Amino acid sequence: MGFGVSEESEHDAASYSIEPYRPVRLAGTFRSGGTPMNSGTISYEEFAEVALSYFNQLHNAAQRLCRNSADADDLVQESYRLAFQHYRELRSLAHCRAWLYRILHRQAVTQHRRQRSGPPLVLIDGGADDSGEAALPATFDGDLLEYISLQEVRAAIEALPSDLRVGVTLCDIEGFTYAEIADITGCPVGTVRSRIARARAKLMAKLQTHAENCGIHRKTA
Amino acid sequence: MSPCPPFQDLNALVDGALPREEELALRRHLDDCPACRGWVNGMDALKQAVGRAYGGNVASPALQRAVRASLPKRRHWWWAGVVAGPFLLASGAFL
DSSP: OOOOBOOOTTSOGGGOSSOTTSOOOOTTTTOGGGSOOOTTOSOHHHHHHHHHHTHHHHHHHHHHHHSSHHHHHHHHHHHHHHHHHHGGGOSOGGGHHHHHHHHHHHHHHHHHHHHSOSSOOOTTOOOOOOSSOBOOOSOOOGGGGGGSOHHHHHHHHHTSOHHHHHHHHHHHTSOOOHHHHHHHHTOOHHHHHHHHHHHHHHHHHHHHHHHHHTTHHHHHO | OOOOOOHHHHHHHHTTOSOHHHHHHHHHHHHHOHHHHHHHHHHHHHHHHHHHHSOOOOOOHHHHHHHHHHSOOOOOHHHHHHHHHHHHHHHHHHO
8 A cells, every 4th residue: 555644734834832943832831621720629739649640650751852861850840840830720630641741841842942042943853854754664564563672662763853753652652642632732633643643654664674674574474 | 445544544543533433434444455454453563562662760759859849839828818917907997
C-alpha cells in the first residue's frame, strides 16, 4: 500500500504550540475545560493530594521535554508552583492530570525562551527535519520490535522533532486521548492526529532501517 | 473491498480515536485487506514498544522535598479578619 503521511494540510503553521516563532500564550492556560472556575469547591488539601500523586509522572515527562536533569527539576518545580497558585481555576479534580501537563508544557516553552535569546528557538529539538512528508517504509513487521532494544526505541523517539515527539509520547506513554493532547499542547485535534501519524511513520521507517542494518529482519522471516 | 483508508485513519484506529461508525467501516475493510491489517498490527506493536521504552523513574526525595517546600501555602483569610476587624470597627466608631 503506497500511502504517505501528508503534512498538516488542515491547519497553518500558527497552530504549533511548541514552536519557536509563535508567542507563548499563557492566558487561559490555567482555565480547565474552558468552563467557569470551580469557585472554591476544590480545597487546597484535596488538590494537593491529587496533584502531588502525579509527581513522578510529571517529572518523567519533564525529563523527556528537557533531556537535562537540572532543567527538568526546575520545570517541575515551577509547574507545581504555578499549579498551586492557580488551583482554584481547576474545574474538577478529574481534569487535574491533563491540567498539570498543560502547565508543564506551557512552562517548558517559557523556560526554553528564557534560556535562549534571539530566534530561532527550537524546543529540545532532536535535530531531525520536520518538513516534508514522513515516508512510510515499504513494509513494517511489528514482530521485529521484539528483537529491537528499548534503548534503540528511545533513541528513535528522541530523534523525532519536538512537536512529533511530544504528541506520540503523550499518547503512547501517558495514555492521553487526542482531545486531551490538543488541550495540553494548545493545538487543534487534527494537528495532534497528524503529528502522531507522522511520528509513527518516522519511527517505523527508522526502526525498520535499523532492523535491516542489523539483519534482524532475517530472524523474523 | 473498499479502497484502502489513509494512513492517518489506521493510526487513529490504533489509538481508538475514530468515531464509532468510521471504526466499524474500517474494521470491515481490515477483514478483507491483509496489507492494512499488517500496518495496524505493526502500529499497535510500535505503540506498545513506545509505551515500554521509558520506564517509570522515581524522582529523588530531595527534589520532592524541595518542590513541596516551594509551594505556595494555603491562605488563611481569617487572620486578615482578625487583624483588620478591630481597625475597621474603630474607624467606624470614629466616623
